[in-house]
Amino acid sequence: MEKKKLGLVPKLIIAIILGILFGQFLPESICRVVVTASGLFSTFLKFIIPLMIVAYVTMGIADLSQGAGKLLVITVCLAYGSTLIAGTCSYLVASGLFPSFMSPEAMEQIAATADNSLSSYFSISLQPLLDTLSAVALAFVLGLCLSTMKGKEMGNSLYNGMKDFSSVIDKVLHTVIIPLLPLYICGTFTDMTKSGKTFAILSILWKVFLVVILMHLICITIQFIIAGTISKKNPVMLIKNQIPGYTTALGTQSSAATIPVNLECAKNDGVSEQIRNFVVPLCANIHMAGSMITITACATAVCLMNQLPISLGTVIPFIMTLGIAMVASPGAPGGSIMTALPFLYMIFGAEAGNPDGPICAIMVALYITQDSFGTACNVSGDNAIGVIVNTIYEKWIKK
Template sequence: METKKKKLGLVPRLVIAIILGILIGQFLPEVVCRLVVTASGMFSNFLKFIIPLMILAYVTMGIADLSQGAGKLLLITVGIAYVSTLIAGAFSYTVSSTLFPSFMDEGALEQIAATSGKSVEAFFSIPIVPVLDTLSAVLLAFVLGLCFSTLRGRTIGDTLYESMKDFSGMIDKVLNSVIIPLLPLYICGTFVDMTRSGKTFVILGILWKVFLVVIIMHLVIILFQFIVAGSVGKKNPARLLKNQLRGYITALGTQSSAATIPVNLECAAADGISEQIRNFVVPLCANIHMSGSIITITACATAVCLMNQLPINLSTVVPFVATLGVAMVASPGAPGGSIMTALPFLWMIFGRELGDPNGPICAIMVALYITQDSFGTACNVSGDNAIGVIIDTIYHRFIMKETA
């Protein structure tokens, strides 16, 4: 009987890529560094080309599918998930902006500033012009998604819906077969450049503290969500948290909300959520409830702004979080899907020039996010069942009475 070879997970591969990037930048000649940076840059241009297509595919299908459901119950679920995401983002910014400056003394920031303009140049670059810009892709996705939900199955739209579904599957294949496997090369090139310019050791001395704070914020928001759910559903929050443990650990391993759905449904059953509600809420929230991802992205963005002395405040963070709450609908279940969907909107925090999706600032954001993605996913799926308890309570106390 053949034994399946265990594949090295994405996080270990990214850690290896970071270490290799540091070693190459520190010890190998400049020609090798330029070679790695050239390969990384080519992938970066391809990523910039794919991002609008990915948004068009995933957001269109997300809206089209989400709009089919139990009417009022669907709107309530989407509303709660969106508010939860906004609360998580505001919480993350408040904590990050309060704690992170203490990690970054003036000397560290001065050292980072002194490294500007010392980047490694690529041997050559192949410009790839995207078919759509990102804002056009978002707008087209909303138009198509809403039209599919209104017209499909009634007058027109079935054929185009199935075509878009196939297109989404193709983009998913590209994501899993090309983008995710080559992310370590992308990150390696970034750290080669950072090490050669002298940024790496200053930045890494800060990031482990950021990582620890983000995990604690995830746990705090999960506790808050289950306390609220327990209060609404008149259930013991400690028992709900205990029931969720299997789903949390599964998500840590899979790094995918979608892959965790079967286990999360079992956790929901243990919570006493009725079958029809858990079968509706758990798959739905796996695509729309991103509290853990928002915490991580907001914290990483705050850290990057502080490291690069970029202005950041609540007036820029709130529109950013509000936009991501919509744009990340049905973001891919593959590791790093949320940050890939968020890349086109990072300009709202970093500005148009520094927020370029294939620029070094965004590359650092990807590296920061991916290393914490499993914890963010575990936070997402845990919150899904907290919402399930609330929706189950609303359904049996109010909606069933209205229809009786």
């Protein structure tokens, strides 16, 4: 009788629980071993992510028989529009609810955990061949040109070479990346728990935390209802299919690191191979609805507690700017807030918005404690966009 293998979601849940237990009960020396192993895997993951984007996005666009340029524009517009709407709604909710339960003392205690992360015993310097934004741009150029030129203005040699390269990356993902994701997640939660981050937000600002999480869940639900309505698929089933991707993002805190699992979720949603290989890696880098919800809510909270003026008129330009700037941020946990730092002056003002100042330090600390949930919202929305784009392609573009 064949043994039943443990699924990815149970493994991820076990990794999260073990990480919390390790951080809570094991000595720092042993926790640093786990963090070191997780850090080594993270370094390799950062090296693979740009290659993954080049392989998957290029082949996803190249395999589109018609309308590659149209689908690219549609996908980018959907992702950017979703990010803008999510950030605007986040401000409206936060400005209405947060004044009733915010306090400066709470933020000071949260900020105290900012520099408590465990250090690895050693690390390896492995620089990616491309940065994330360069990988996306290269994939656009190669994919669009291959889609229109293969078999017409040029032969199929480059196409076949990219297809083989995509198969190599796929092999790496399924034999190395996915099996070791639980280790990465375990190390992340070990560090967060040992440094006090895991429980700090729950014990001090749990109301803010719950409001932000609730906004994420509502955002995901609305996105899949829209996707289900357009595609005539059951939104409940679409949300159920997304659970592995959501759980993976909770642990990795990286949209890009969740790409391999999210591709499987898109497959279960019935998204065709060429569409999912195009949309999922692309949206992992340009669709930041969850991160925008968190950043906007945290910025609103910081303003309220420090008596800084804030209004929809100052928030909208900030959201529009950040929606573009964050394209380069998904490669690592906390990437979105680090990308946002140079633009916080648009909300906090020139003095309070100094990236090296205490106000921004508090902002970073508050965001990091909720980063994983924002990332999980990001990747879930990626697949909702995938379902919509797949429907548009099948019904109106593909003939």
